[in-house]
Amino acid sequence: MIKVEWFYWLCGIFFLLIAMQAFNDRTNRKRLGSAAFWGLLGLSFCYGTFVVHKQAPSWLLGIAVIGIAALAGAGFPGRGQERTTTPEQRARFADRFGNKLFLPALVIPVVAAIFGAWLAKVKLGNGKPLLETGSATIIGLGVASILALIVGMILFRPNSPAVPLHEGRRLLEHIGWAAILPQMLATLGLLFTASGVGKAVGRVTDHLIPKGSLIAAVALYCIGMAIFTIIMGNAFAAFPVMTAAVGWPLLVQQFHGTPAVVFAVGMLAGFCGTLCTPMAANFNLVPAALLEMKDQYGPIKAQIPTAVPLLACNIAIMYIFAF
């Protein structure tokens, strides 16, 4: 059986290699802290295997996670000088390779879909599934990325096998600590649930809607996602809160909604909130600045008339398809 843990180790090793590169990167003024950040992250990924299998204490990983967050708070990781091609070189390469450039990228969704939709159902001779249950897509993604990389190496023939690693680091350093923010928010969701935050929000929302009304509960989840997202500027942060409060206890447990539909559409309802909020500066204020707009809320004004009907669509989609 192909296990998902293998791919977490792949991620862990990738982070450790990034840490080594960052450590040796004299152009990165924060190279030590950056190496510590990526290194600690890589070790945590590998150590996580033993935590999941209950072979090692969780609190040690807990300390490491808080350490990673502290490093992020202290301004790490930093960025070194990018080791990539110049715009002129890229233009020439684009002329040479043309639409072949899209090929490696398209390998990823195709292979991931094959794994998720088809190989997920394949059983081995001993009756066990070929891919670990519930992780087929993740495994597919890992395999797809490796295949895509092989296709890319054959097509473009870079002069060193370290080239994709440097390019990967360029992108990862660009993302910085935000790369693990979603994972931190998922972790926060677990803490919220363990501490009873969801139950407390649920007690508040109980008073907001008529008992036993499905449409009211669906609307509450979707509109709540949008409003929390508008306040926090981040649908990812709203998701654990609203799901613990309404999505899971009310929509899935009480009304027996299909989890995949409820959660997918709930997240998208949050995205409708992102379209309307200056708190999501990256998406709404940065383009206004880049386009030198007089009115920094111009993009938001263009988006609100789309966000409102789209939120209504999400409520309808969830109501129709999840129940």
Place this chain on the structure above:
Amino acid sequence: MWVLLAIAVVVVGFALRINSMLVVTAAGIVAGLIGGLSPVKILNAFGDGFAGSRSVTVFIVTLPVIGLIERYGLQHQARKLISKLKVLTTGRLLALYMLIRQGTAAVGLTSIGGYAQAVRPLIHPMAAGAAERKYGKLPEKMQEKIKGFAASADTVGVFFGEDIFVAIGSILLITGFVDTTYGLKLEAIDIAVWAIPTGICALLIHGSRLWLLDRTLDKMAAQADAEAMGEDEEVAR
């Protein structure tokens, strides 16, 4: 009910733009302490939560190949293809750009669009150029309108396209969170396919608004002309 303070920590922390990683960690600790968890239990929850939701971060394995194709001119090639749309009107150009942005994001090619990479250097100049060909010099109001809609074409397109691709933070966050917290075993791809209906709605709603932008611009141009005429008459008098 005091445990709700933990949500307040998130809200206030994000609002004050404190580093999000710190905010999230602090909110978790606050929730645990008020919820009556011992310090060791809180650390255990951080460890278990992090280990259980590692799937959320696996999207990073796609970075080396994406970086590689960028190195060899992905964005240049995309720009070359998009610049072939030059003959279109402002509204149609932006609608088509949104379709492209959404479609490519749905297969994981989020890096070929973006405000800095595409909207500012390419899409906005093309959209504004098409309007100038039609109306002459644009009054500020119209310029602002085109800029706002050009940015929105990118944003709406990528938001409601990327969720159809499995290796994206939001999808992985959903599976990572609910699998760890509620013990479900959701497949990322099952979540991703349920992003398709909303994606279609987004395309229909925002796409048609972009398409109809030409009419809005017609009206704005007519109004601006009328105002200019009015001013001329006053001067004449």
